[in-house]
Structures are given as structure tokens and as C-alpha cells.
Amino acid sequence: MDILHDYLVRARASGAVFARSVVRPPWGLTLPGSIQLSLHTVVRGHAWVWLDNPAEAERLLPGDLAVVVGGRDHHLADEPSPDRCVTHEQFWAAGADEDPDAPHAAVFLCGAYRLAGDVGQSLIRALPPMLVIRPSAHDHLHGVVSLISSELTQSAPGQQTVLDRLLDVLLVLVMRASYQDSSDAPSWYRAAQDPRLGRALQAMHEEPARSWTVPELANLSAMSRPSFARNFERALGQTPMQYLTDWRLTLAREYLMAGELTLEQIARRTGYSSPNAFAATFRRHVGIPPGRWRQEVSG
Template identity: 55%
Template sequence: MDVLQEHLIRARAAGGLFARSIAIAPWGLRLPGTIQLAVHAVVQGHAWLWTEGSDDALELTAGDLAIVRGGPDHFIAHEPGARCASPEEFRFSVNGDDRGRPDARSTVFLCGAYRFAGDIGAGLVQALPPVLSLPASIDDPIHSVVTLLSREMSHAEPGQQTVLDRLLDVLVVLGLRTGLARSPDAPAWFRAASDPRLSPALQAMHARADEPWSVDDLARLSNMSRATFARVFQQALGQTPMKYLSDWRMTLARDLLLAQDATLNEVAARVGYSSLYAFATAFRRHHGEPPRRWRQREALRTPDSIPGH
């Protein structure tokens, strides 16, 4: 199991919303920055995308994909600076016809809103640039998925929602993979996971965090001496193997605590601690408060909603 796959599995995507729109100029759509991950793809025509406070607009043509992470509001329209409506207003103002073949003057585009649960998913999203552009010519698999999504959304068929959900998952994973590979801010683990000297140890820590790993164990997995492994790991990830393992265990613990479906003893065991006391001590050291109090405080937070259109 590769490390990105482990992150995606544990990110527990909460699902997404997706819509296909056909619009004839003038048109514009404003989407709030509370959307954790927005996906936009143009099927026909062209559109411009920009974020609030930025003078740079990105042109999207047929087959292009853009991924926007949460932050400032962003806009997609027929031209830069166009008046943009809220999702609710836009749904009733577009003047294209979704029956039959779209008018040649129309822009056909897809908009999706996606959310991951917990710190692991948030970490993946924050590693992306604010706006990631993926032109069709660069990534043919993405172009193929966009085409399939548009085709599926243009006709009502049995099981359609399941097909759309799976295609959106594929689109987001392809976008994340490409975005992380390009991003100068990609997590150190993503770069180190491609190093054959370190990938066995990283995969083991991520997939089996509950095991009592030692530096010697991890060095043997990587076919290196203890000293060489510790040095190479420190150089690549900026911390010792045991500090990295401890941080990963705490990340898993936070997500398990937020899920509210495991007792504190169960959380402790699943992240590699032999007792609740040892887990609580480590958690307090990382977060400044015991896990029970942290869980109670976080449970009072109201998650942002995902608006649709």
C-alpha cells in the first residue's frame, strides 16, 4: 500500500456535490471559500476562473480542469470580472437549454464541491496550491473522466448517482496526485515515499501504526543500518523516525476521536499505545490537554456546510 493511498483511505471523504451547467453569456457563478475542495471542468466553450482579491484570472477551455482549495471565495464566468451570482441565483438565471445538443454559443461546464473529514484530508488539501490548473493536454486520464462525467449527467439512467460519485472520486484522486507532484509545498512524506530507501519504512508506519516500531525495525525494512537509516530519514523528512511516527499516531488519534465511534481505550490501542495512560500522556504532550477534553471541545464545533447549485 503506497503512502498516498493510505492517506486517501483514512481521509474518509464525506462525499461531494456535482452539477452540470449550460450557460450563454453573460453569466457568472460565485462560490464560497468554505468549500474545502472545488472542482471545475469545461466540456464545451470556455470560462474564466479567479479568486477574490486576485487580479489573475485563469482561462479554461474544453477538457481543462481546475481544482480550488478552500480560502477566499472564487468565481467562474464568461469573462474576467463579470457579475457573479450565488449558486442559488445562478441555478435560475442560466439561459442555456439542457435538452438535446447544447447550442454552439453555450459553455458547458461541471462544478463539484468535495469534502474530506479530519486532519488527514485537510492536510492533503492544504498541500495543494490555491488554484491548480490541469490542462487537458497534460493529463489525458483526467480529460477522459471529465468526458464521462458530462455524458453521464446529460441523461438520466439507472444507478446514475453511484456512477457520478465514483467518477468524482476518481477525478479528485487524479487531481490530488497530479497537484501534489507539482506543488513545491507538497508534504515531505509525499516526496520521500518515492525514495526506494525510505518507502518500505514509511508504508509500514502509515499502514500499521499500532505496531511497536523501533528504529532498528524500520531500518531492517529499508535494508539499511540503523545509523544510515536515521540519517537519511532525518535529511528527507526533517525529523527523526520516532518523532515522525509519533506525529502520525497523533494525527490518526485526532481523526478517531472526532469520529466519536471508538472509546479512548480503543483509540489508544489502534494508534500503538499499550495503555490509556501512555496514550493520554503522549496526547497531552502534543496538544496541551487530555484526549477526553479535546474530544469534547471539538465536538462542539459546527462543520461548514457544502453549498450546491
């Protein structure tokens, strides 16, 4: 099992909102920080994107991709000037030039979406506030963006499903680009690249219900028990059993949010001998019983 896949499949985006705009200068819009994750790419022309300081704006050319994490407003315009920007509601309410071949016209895509649950939040926290990726003409990112742009040119049955799945692919490629050689990548991502520690992580993800022991995991990693424990804690900042407990509770919260399993079923799937044992561990780490946590999350 690919560990990144295991995280992403539990954080699948849905209901993605995309907009394709064709505009001529001057133009600009401000998008609110309440959007969990925004994506912007230029199909033709150019655009500038920035957070608080227009002096730090990044220029986007065709094929470039900007990913902005929620929390702060951000801005998109033909020039890095706040004076050009209106609210996103005002921008799209005003309509857009329908002729993409008009002189000086810019064609760009905006996407806004949300990732589900704790896993989605942890993936987003590992991203920088704004990430600009500049793929080559033959890069996979370029191909996916082209497919999204093509899908948005006309309405067709199943369009939302197509956009959601393309967004899944795009997110995987963005995460790869962001995490590759980054000191800010999640510790589990870096550890998963280690050929020895990666085997232990893979085993815990594939069989979270199994009663793993440190000697068993060390054996899978072809290391002595002390060496494995030392290297694991150095790489991930916690012991193997702490990591396993955290992953089990992450899964438990996902199951609780889905509301499809009983506490007994969740306990069994996450490696606990009884609902009481599961509830005790959950309360010790989360602070409240799982039943109450589910009620609070579901509103």
C-alpha cells in the same frame, strides 16, 4: 501499501455537490471561500476562472480542470470581468439554457466537496490556491470528467454514490498531478518515492501499533542506523519516532471523530500499552485529553 492511498482513504469525500450548467454569454458567478474544495471543468465552449485579480484569470477549454482551495472567493465567467458575476445562488436560481447545441453556448461542471478530518485538511493545505490541469484527450482525468458529465445528464438510482466514488478517483488524479515534481508536495509524499525511505514509511503505515525501533526501520531500509536517521530527518524534517507518533495521533483523532471505538481500543490500535499512556501522549501533543477533544469536536 501505497502511502498516498493511506492518506486518501482516510480523507474520502462524501456528499459531493455537482452542478451541470448550459449558458450563453454574458454570464458569470462568484463562489464563496467557505467551500473547502471546488472543481470546475468545461465540457463545451470556454470559461475563465480567477481568484482576486481578473488579470490573472486562467482560460478553461474542454477537458481542462480547475481546482480551487477554499479561503478566498473565486469567480467563473465567459470573460474575466467581475461585473459579469452574480452570487452562485442567483446564478443557479436563474436557471440555464437547456440547449447545449445553441450558438456560443458553454457547458461546464462545478463540484464542491469536503474532505474529512485532519488527513483531509493536510492534503488540501498541500495544494496551491488554484490549480489548472490541462490533460490530453487520452488522459485518465479526461475520462473521469466525461463520466461525471454523463452521470449528471439524468437522475438515476445511486447517483450520489457514483458521484462520490468518481470524485475519489478524480481527487487521486489531481493529487498526483499537483504533487508530481512539485517542491510544495508534502514531505511524506516525496520521501515515499525514495525506494529506501519508502519501505520504512510503508511499514509504519501498515503496522502503526507495532513497537517500532529505529534499528528495525533502518534494517528495512537497508541502511545503517545513523545513515537512516540522518536521511529520514533530512527528508521529512523530523525523526522516525516523531513521524510515527504524529501518524499514530493522526489515526487517533480520526478514530475519536468517528466515535466508534473506546479509548482502550484506540490506544491498542495506535501502539500504546494502556489508555493512560495514550492519553498522556495525546495531551502532550494536542494540549487536551482525548476524551475532551472528542467532545469538543463532536459539538
